[in-house]
Amino acid sequence: MDEVVKQLAEAATSGISDALDRLGIAGQAHGIQPLESSFALAGRAFTGLYQPVDVAGGTVGDYIDDVPPGSVVVLDNAGRTDVTVWGDLLTLMASQNAIAGTVIDGVCRDSRRSRELNYPVFSRGRYMRTGKDRVQMVGIEVPVTVGQVRVRPGDIVIGDGDGVVVVPRERELEVLEVVKSIESTEERIREQVAGGMRLDQARVQLGYHDLQTRRS
Known part of the structure; x- marks a missing residue:
């Protein structure tokens, strides 16, 4: 964890939100909450973008082994709550690879595994229905939108029991x-x-x- 991330991680999201307001930065991810109120995360964004499958088909993506340790996986599934893009195996690998946590504009499943491993997942809720053959990953390390907030690779993402805030990299200091x-x-x-x-x-x-x- 680099020094700026470390120092911001020591602050509450409420304090960071106030600072964003003072600076006129829209960085509060609306509607994104932790699976457990005790969950917290801090790191730089590693992003993934989803869209509905087309006639050519597609996959939900095999990217997890390429995420640097300490990163926060940020997934844009357009706020969909009818299909999931995160579950047991991803949680297992993310925890094993020392990834800081996951933020989803959408839902997750296999939430018990997240609690067992104390791996922080922030999302719009839980739902068991797979995204396989329903959504496809169309971009990795591209700008995404989560909770009406634009997130770019390398932006700082902080989450606690009150939700998630995003700090643009060029204004982090x-x-x-x-x-x-x-x-x-x-x-x-x-x-x-x-x-x-x-x-x-x-x-x-x-x-x-x-x-x-x-x-x-």
């Missing part, structure tokens, strides 16, 4: 700086409240209500 600023302010508010100050006073004094406001 800027986002990290703002995250640290927001965290510092919130910690000072906690200290003031612990010392007996009213919360509303502490918020005003430390500019809490402007933390997420987009800067011009």
Whole structure:
């Protein structure tokens, strides 16, 4: 895990979301949730794009052995909840190969294996129906969309019990700086409240209500 990913992984997705808002970056993946609230992931995106099969047919893809350790597999299945693109064997190999986790704009199956191996999967839900002969992988390491957010190979993906955020690679240092600023302010508010100050006073004094406001 590189240093920027490591530092962002120490922050909550809520704090990163606030930083994205301040910077005017749309990076909150709507509707994507962890199979278990305790799951967390952090890494750089390794992407896969799916489409419905055509008359020529296609496969769901054999890519898992090429995913670098520490990456987050990000799969765009157009939000479909009627067929899955992730299951038992992929979970097994991903865990064995030290992949950081999987994010799917769609559903997964064999969720018990994910829990047994403590392998983080974030998706729109669970459904047992295979994507074989129903969808085909049409791109690897290409831009994809997950939860209405554009994700490109190498972007940073962070997930926790509240969901998934995506940090564009070219703005990651800027986002990290703002995250640290927001965290510092919130910690000072906690200290003031612990010392007996009213919360509303502490918020005003430390500019809490402007933390997420987009800067011009």
